[in-house]
Amino acid sequence: MSFIGPKLLSNIDSRLREAFPSHRTSPFGGRSIILVGDLGQLPPVKDIPMYVGASCGNTLWRTFDTFITLSTVFRQQGDAPSQIQFRQLLLNLRNATPTIADWTLLMSRTSSSLSQTENHIFDQSTHLFSTNKSVALHNKQMLKQLNVPIALCSAEVRKQTLLLAPEDEQLDMVVLLAVGQQVMLTTNLWVEAGLVNGALGQVVSIVYNTATTPPMLPLFVVVDFVNYKGPPWDAYNPTYIPILPLTRGSRRQLPLRMAWGLTIHKSQGMTLQKATIDIGNIDRQGLTFTAVSRVRQLTDLRIMPSFSFARYSRMKDSPSVQRRKQEEAFIATRSIAPDVA
Secondary structure, three states: OOOOOHHHHHHHHHHHHHHOHHHOOOHHHHOOOOOOOOOOOOOOOOOOOOOOOOOHHHHHHOOOOOEEOOOOOOOOOOOOHHHHHHHHHHHHHHOOOOOHHHHHHHHOOEHHHOOHHHHHHHHOOEEEEOOHHHHHHHHHHHHHHHOOOOEEEEOEEOOOOOOOOOOHHHOOOEEEEOOOOEEEEOOOOEHHHOEOOOOEEEEEEEEOOOOOOOOOOOOEEEEEOOOOOOOOOOOOOOOEEEEOOEEEOOEEEOOEEEOOEEEHHHHOOOOOOOEEEEOOOOOOHHHHHHHHOOOOOHHHEEEOOOOOHHHHHHHHHOHHHHHHHHHHHHHHOOEEOOOOO
């Protein structure tokens, strides 16, 4: 819910009132709405948090009257001293109460503090960046390092229009693919089996029929999704899944994208086996907290480049953090225990 701003919340409300006209005078068309998330993570893109301002969206936020605060951390579980220390670091980071001890612990995970062997392992990890430009540069560098043939797959456009529909933008105009490439699924294909928007995998093969070659679309691409939980397509390789081109709006394209590098925004909600993070030049508490908390333990993290304590500590003076804390204090007065719910 940290991603939802007043504009989006207002749009949801308007659409539900249209969909349920008999309840068009009620917020959200009389539907029950459940928001899930952490206000301490990333804020909305090109918007402000729901609880800020005096817009229609802010008024809708005030209609939520039941709050349940969950306190158990599942991603960083464990009773080992190192896990307890990491959880406390993340709590301090979320609450924008930086300490020298926390910063020193984070700096123990910079590339210059790790051995050559560790750095080599992390070179193949998912890299998180603060900007799309940095993500694109890293992905192209990694693709080039594979030193294998690259298939350029151009989308088939069924109807040329001057204005793009939202559905069109769900698929890229051009997808670059190579065997061994790390990719991300960009749509929900089979939620129960783990084939969801954001699922990570590795390209195993690219299959064309005899009459087609790049830049035409292949018949399908076989991707190894390690977290796939459905029935096997290949009995010998149960996590190998064929991904076919699909249509969204006027485009037909493969729902895949290079994923050696991701924006920190895109990683929100993910759990990564290992991650290298670059928080860039943006001193945002939510950005740093989200990036650092993507892994299960501190040793699964590499920070590159390092950053000063002065920069790290500036988060506590952020007006947006102070405003968020005020809202959370208000929520706390209205929160009920999970077992009561």
